[in-house]
Amino acid sequence: MSINRAVIEVESLGVAIDGNHILHDITFEVQGGEFLAILGHNGSGKSTLIRTLLGLQRHTGSVSLFGTPQNEFRSWQRIGYLSQDNDHTTGVPSSVEEVVLSGTMAKHRWFGWPTRSEKHQAHDLIERVGLGAHIRRPVSQLSGGQRQRARIARALIGAPELIIMDEPTVGVDAQSLEILNQILAEEIQRGASIVMVTHELGIVRNLVNRTITLEAGKICDTCDNVMDLHAASLRDHYEEHHADSHSESDAHHVPEHDVRPVVAEGPLQ
Amino acid sequence: MSILSYSFMQMAIVAAIVTGLTAPAVGTFIVQRRLALLGDGLGHVALTGVALGLLTGTSPLTTAIIVAIVGAIVIELLRTYAKTSGDIALAMLFYGGIAGGVLLTNLAGDSAATLNRYLFGSITTMSSSDLTLVVVLGAIVLSVSLALSPQFFAFCHDENHARASGVPTRVYGMLIAVLAAVTIAVSMRTVGLLLVSALMVMPVAAAQQLRPSFRGTHMLSMAFGLISAVAGLLISASIDAQPGPTIVLVAMAIFAAAAATRGVVSFRRPKEAIGG
Numbered sequence: 001m002s003i004n005r006a007v008i009e010v011e012s013l014g015v016a017i018d019g020n021h022i023l024h025d026i027t028f029e030v031q032g033g034e035f036l037a038i039l040g041h042n043g044s045g046k047s048t049l050i051r052t053l054l055g056l057q058r059h060t061g062s063v064s065l066f067g068t069p070q071n072e073f074r075s076w077q078r079i080g081y082l083s084q085d086n087d088h089t090t091g092v093p094s095s096v097e098e099v100v101l102s103g104t105m106a107k108h109r110w111f112g113w114p115t116r117s118e119k120h121q122a123h124d125l126i127e128r129v130g131l132g133a134h135i136r137r138p139v140s141q142l143s144g145g146q147r148q149r150a151r152i153a154r155a156l157i158g159a160p161e162l163i164i165m166d167e168p169t170v171g172v173d174a175q176s177l178e179i180l181n182q183i184l185a186e187e188i189q190r191g192a193s194i195v196m197v198t199h200e201l202g203i204v205r206n207l208v209n210r211t212i213t214l215e216a217g218k219i220c221d222t223c224d225n226v227m228d229l230h231a232a233s234l235r236d237h238y239e240e241h242h243a244d245s246h247s248e249s250d251a252h253h254v255p256e257h258d259v260r261p262v263v264a265e266g267p268l269q
Numbered sequence: 270m271s272i273l274s275y276s277f278m279q280m281a282i283v284a285a286i287v288t289g290l291t292a293p294a295v296g297t298f299i300v301q302r303r304l305a306l307l308g309d310g311l312g313h314v315a316l317t318g319v320a321l322g323l324l325t326g327t328s329p330l331t332t333a334i335i336v337a338i339v340g341a342i343v344i345e346l347l348r349t350y351a352k353t354s355g356d357i358a359l360a361m362l363f364y365g366g367i368a369g370g371v372l373l374t375n376l377a378g379d380s381a382a383t384l385n386r387y388l389f390g391s392i393t394t395m396s397s398s399d400l401t402l403v404v405v406l407g408a409i410v411l412s413v414s415l416a417l418s419p420q421f422f423a424f425c426h427d428e429n430h431a432r433a434s435g436v437p438t439r440v441y442g443m444l445i446a447v448l449a450a451v452t453i454a455v456s457m458r459t460v461g462l463l464l465v466s467a468l469m470v471m472p473v474a475a476a477q478q479l480r481p482s483f484r485g486t487h488m489l490s491m492a493f494g495l496i497s498a499v500a501g502l503l504i505s506a507s508i509d510a511q512p513g514p515t516i517v518l519v520a521m522a523i524f525a526a527a528a529a530t531r532g533v534v535s536f537r538r539p540k541e542a543i544g545g
Contacts, residue, residue: 054433076435083430092301092473094426095482102423106434113419138481154430 005032005067007162007193008053012061015048015217022048023217026061032161035184035194035207040214046197047084049214050166053195054081066161077106080160082151082168093138096131096150097122103154118157125153130179145176152183163187165196169203177203272506280400281392281459281502281512287407288456288468289498293476293490294414295448296469301425301483307344307446308466310359311453313366314340315462318454319387320373329387330399333457334406337450340366345446349439390461390513392502403455410448410455421445422483459498461513468494468520475524478531493523 006029013026023045030036040046051057055070063070066078080103100122101114108114114122126135129149131142139147148168155163168180181203184194188207201208213221272278292308299307318336322329340362347358371381386394395403414421424431424441432438449469456465472493473486480486501516508515 051433056429056432074435076433079433081430081433083427083433091303091425092297092483092486093477093481094301094422098422098483099426102419102426102430103434105420105423105431105436108419109434109436111417111420136481141481 006030006064007032007066008195009064009067010053010061013049013052013063014060015045015052015057017048017057021217023052023059026217026219028212028219028222030162030193030195032193033188033191035188035196035204035209037201037204037208037211038195038197038214039199039201039211041199044214045217046214047166048217050164050195050197053164054079076109077158078161079106080155080158080163082155082163082165084166084170093140095136096126096139096142096153097135099139099150100126100153100157103157107158122153122157125156126150128183129153130175143173144171145173148172149176149179152180156183156187159190160192162193162195165194167197167199169198169200180204181207277393277395278506280395280397281506282499284392284395284400284403284455285459285498285502285512285516286495287403288452288459288465289495290491291407291410291414291452292456292460292465292468292498293472293494294411294487295445295452296494297473297483297487297490298414298421298425298445299449300470300473301422302445304359305470306356306359306466307449308453308469309463310344310362310366311337311340311446311450312457312462312465313363313370315366315450315454315457316370316384316387317366317373319384319457319462320370320377323379323383324373324377328399330402330454330457333387333462334402334451334454337454338447341446341450342443345439345443349442386461386511387457388461388463388513389511390457390459390464390516392459392506392512395458399458403458406451406455410451413444413448417441417444418484418487426483459502459512460516461511464513464517467517468497471517471520471524472497475520475527478524478527493520493527497523 008028008030010029011027013023014021015023026049028036038046038049048057052059053063053065053070055073065073066075068075101118104114104118104122123135126132129152131146131149131153134142134146139150142150148171152168155165163184169177172180184204184207187194194207196204196208201211211221211223212219213223273282296308299305315333315337318333319329321336322332325332344358344362347361370384374381374384420436421441423434423436424438425445428438452469453462453465456468460468472490475493476486476489480489497520498516501519502512504510504519505512505515
């Protein structure tokens with residue numbers, strides 16, 4: 001596990017889709033073992049940033065993963081990706097076990113079936129996310145929170161060193177949020193690095209080391225050492241920045257709920 | 270003398286076995302990608318290939334395979350690079366395929382009625398060289414479909430996640446479309462180009478009534494496809510009808526039986542509550 005070494009290095013990143021500039025001049029790093037939350041409202045470019053990190057989006061500037069330029073990077077099994085929910089209620093039924101095992105295809109990209117140890121690992125993960133009783137059930141029959149847990153297990157199979165999550169808390173019930181929090185705490189303990197795109201830190205706020213906030217495709221704020229900051233100072237921090245952004249453009253107003261969990265009462269823990 | 274003792278019937282049964290296994294083997298991935306009508310579109314394109322064979326005096330089966338593969342590649346390129354939605358790309362295949370087929374057949378001096386035996390199947394028109402090609406290509410399609418099943422599943426289930434995992438999704442998208450094209454072309458003697466799509470979809474629809482997993486559905490759909498093709502062929506021979514329609518009607522009957530079975534089981538076993 002590469003602790004305290006940059007697992008992601010992004011420099012002067014820009015993305016334009018159909019002539020529209022979605023991301024401008026994004027520069028940041030994620031160190032080994034770090035939990036970075038990327039905040040911002042809808043349309044700020046958070047998901048595009050995630051997709052770009054994963055090579056799903058053409059871009060300018062440079063992206064390196066584990067010290068390797070992204071276009072030369074091939075060790076995708078080192079990265080676990082939790083994508084946003086897409087509708088799996090039609091098509092051929094797919095069991096929880098099959099969905100989780102499909103996460104091993106980063107290792108078997110061209111050929112090969114999941115090994116016995118990978119199946120054991122999948123079963124363990126399915127138990128960890130509380131879906132042991134539903135292992136053979138089609139994911140289309142599960143609730144939104146349960147489907148999200150299945151995707152979390154898929155992202156974690158193979159014990160990736162970097163976990164990238166796109167809005168993992170949207171539309172998820174309280175039990176699933178609690179399980180997500182527990183799992184992420186265990187992954188941090190294991191030494192994994194985590195990058196999470198989210199509207200709000202919510203239940204994982206006590207795990208996050210650092211946040212960056214996107215607005216209109218630019219990094220408008222970076223908050224280092226979140227753990228050391230008290231809520232009051234964070235509130236001041238955001239309000240100060242927020243006033244600045246208001247003066248620039250009301251259209252880019254960050255809704256209150258984007259920062260609410262960060263400025264919850266009491267010190268962050 | 271039993272009809273099974275005729276060599277053309279023996280060849281037709283072998284072709285039906287190949288078709289019955291390969292059509293749902295590829296069809297499962299197509300249904301999972303929500304491209305159930307892809308088989309229809311490629312069937313129309315293959316018709317142009319048949320007409321090209323008639324016009325040039327070469328084997329219609331060979332030209333149908335080549336043209337269907339080209340059509341499959343074009344549709345995938347359109348979907349991937351031209352930002353054309355799947356249904357529009359399919360519509361282009363439908364219209365272009367049927368127009369090209371009829372035009373080239375006319376140019377060959379044949380009437381559109383000539384195409385009938387390719388549209389709905391004809392067991393008496395298969396040569397031994399055709400059968401050899403059908404068996405070899407069918408074996409390749411079946412082997413690739415089964416060997417790459419985990420990769421195809423990952424791609425068809427969540428293309429976005431598969432791409433992010435480094436899975437070569439464009440290659441697999443193209444490969445599935447090409448496998449579908451080959452399946453359609455080799456099935457034209459038994460079930461026919463217009464109805465082969467039904468054999469790619471209906472056994473899958475029937476199997477998913479009874480199986481909760483992708484792999485279970487995949488395997489059971491191949492069994493249903495095999496039963497439909499062989500039983501339909503035998504029924505058509507016994508009533509002196511074209512095989513395509515009877516094969517599809519048997520597949521429909523299996524789907525109806527599977528849906529009824531599921532209904533009865535669901536009625537007797539109240540749904541388990543799914544907790545949050």
